[in-house]
Amino acid sequence: MLKSMSAGTRSLFALGALIGLSSVTVLTLELETETPEVEPAEEVVTASLASLPVDPEDFGLGDALDVRPATLKRRETLSDLVNRLDLPGNHGHQALYSLTSSDLLDARRVRPGLEVKAHVSGDTLNALSVDLEPGRRLMAKRMPDGQYRGFALESQLIPTPYVVKGSIETSLYQDAQKLGAEDQQVVDFAQVFAYDLDFQREVHPGDEFEMVFDVLMDERGNVIRRGDVLYAALNGKAVSKSFYRFTTPDEKVTDYFQANGESSTKFLMKTPINGARLSSRFGKRRHPISGYTRLHKGTDFAAPTGTPIYAAGNGVVERASRYGGYGHYVRIRHAKGYKTAYAHMSRYGRGIRSGRSVRQGQIIGYVGSTGASTGPHLHYEVYKNGKPVDAMRLKLPTGRKLAMDPEIFEVFQVERDRIDAIRATREDPAEAIVTASVAPPAP
Numbered sequence: 335m336l337k338s339m340s341a342g343t344r345s346l347f348a349l350g351a352l353i354g355l356s357s358v359t360v361l362t363l364e365l366e367t368e369t370p371e372v373e374p375a376e377e378v379v380t381a382s383l384a385s386l387p388v389d390p391e392d393f394g395l396g397d398a399l400d401v402r403p404a405t406l407k408r409r410e411t412l413s414d415l416v417n418r419l420d421l422p423g424n425h426g427h428q429a430l431y432s433l434t435s436s437d438l439l440d441a442r443r444v445r446p447g448l449e450v451k452a453h454v455s456g457d458t459l460n461a462l463s464v465d466l467e468p469g470r471r472l473m474a475k476r477m478p479d480g481q482y483r484g485f486a487l488e489s490q491l492i493p494t495p496y497v498v499k500g501s502i503e504t505s506l507y508q509d510a511q512k513l514g515a516e517d518q519q520v521v522d523f524a525q526v527f528a529y530d531l532d533f534q535r536e537v538h539p540g541d542e543f544e545m546v547f548d549v550l551m552d553e554r555g556n557v558i559r560r561g562d563v564l565y566a567a568l569n570g571k572a573v574s575k576s577f578y579r580f581t582t583p584d585e586k587v588t589d590y591f592q593a594n595g596e597s598s599t600k601f602l603m604k605t606p607i608n609g610a611r612l613s614s615r616f617g618k619r620r621h622p623i624s625g626y627t628r629l630h631k632g633t634d635f636a637a638p639t640g641t642p643i644y645a646a647g648n649g650v651v652e653r654a655s656r657y658g659g660y661g662h663y664v665r666i667r668h669a670k671g672y673k674t675a676y677a678h679m680s681r682y683g684r685g686i687r688s689g690r691s692v693r694q695g696q697i698i699g700y701v702g703s704t705g706a707s708t709g710p711h712l713h714y715e716v717y718k719n720g721k722p723v724d725a726m727r728l729k730l731p732t733g734r735k736l737a738m739d740p741e742i743f744e745v746f747q748v749e750r751d752r753i754d755a756i757r758a759t760r761e762d763p764a765e766a767i768v769t770a771s772v773a774p775p776a777p
């Protein structure tokens with residue numbers, strides 16, 4: 335993944351995009367003749383990798399080139415590799431230093447297989463390039479004063495919307511992957527529905543799903559990576575909902591919203607644990623240990639010992655200690671009169687103590703079988719104004735409603751309609767990928 339850039343590099347990135355690919359040399363020359371008072375830590379030039387040092391003259395590397403490629407071996411450092419290239423003088427190390435000293439490259443975090451190329455002309459190393467990851471190349475270039483200067487060259491990625499649509503046959507994970515999604519898109523998709531749905535229990539064969547995300551390609555049509563999920567929809571037995579990704583212009587918060595502008599985020603998560611099986615519901619039942627029939631005040635989720643348990647919502651820890659039959663127990667006080675409690679844990683999450691604030695989704699403990707418990711599970715309770723309520727049937731206060739703010743809702747509607755237009759025109763994923771190579775960049 336490309337790292338986020340500082341404000342300075344962002345403007346250079348934009349400049350590179352504006353001037354287009356054929357002008358890389360021009361920009362380079364500008365950088366050469368300029369003597370800025372404060373040298374920026376990192377410079378990013380947007381360029382097509384296809385047009386880069388394949389023909390090094392385009393990058394002002396001079397003629398009569400002797401290009402020496404090398405691949406980083408296991409247990410080899412970049413310094414070892416530079417020695418192996420047998421470069422003139424100390425030039426290789428100076429070039430490398432211009433990259434490692436400028437935040438462009440962390441020499442301790444390189445992996446075997448990294449491709450490096452030295453461009454030598456007589457007794458001078460003109461440039462050293464390092465292919466850091468697909469779409470990103472580092473270049474240490476010798477400047478007229480004999481110093482090396484580091485640049486990051488990023489291929490201009492063209493986002494092309496991609497629609498994955500199908501029905502569940504085996505699992506969302508497998509079915510979506512078959513259609514072209516990757517792990518990250520499936521995880522993002524599940525996250526969008528985490529407040530509405532217990533994925534283990536409430537997703538059934540035949541349920542229909544749809545997701546839209548961008549596929550980022552370089553100019554040669556190579557897929558460099560897949561982008562964020564823009565749209566996630568599920569039309570199933572338990573839940574039928576669709577969500578659009580949107581960043582609010584005022585708070586700059588990225589969230590998923592229904593077509594009516596309601597946020598997917600809820601005040602409390604429905605299932606404060608991943609991959610668990612609901613093993614006992616809220617309500618009257620015969621207690622497995624005491625044998626008495628009484629109210630089961632919570633919901634049980636069976637899961638292996640050690641499975642992380644999340645805070646269902648933001649709040650303050652009221653208790654994090656042993657509590658009779660509950661074993662290791664955490665109770666959180668939330669806003670609006672709600673409390674949640676988590677029992678039988680094997681241990682507590684890091685820093686979980688009474689009085690501490692917790693965020694929604696923070697790990698507060700791990701599944702265990704402490705107290706009166708017949709096997710590893712989470713016993714989860716929700717209280718509203720002191721009364722136990724069924725977590726699975728809760729009508730919870732929702733997150734933000736964009737419609738309350740007409741100006742923002744209008745901006746959202748534009749984005750929503752844009753995504754719907756993508757869905758309408760690119761329903762066949764095979765077609766989307768074929769048209770991708772000829773489609774112009776999205777405006």
Ligand SMILES: [Zn+2]
Nearest residue numbers: 632633634713
């Ligand atoms: Zn229970």
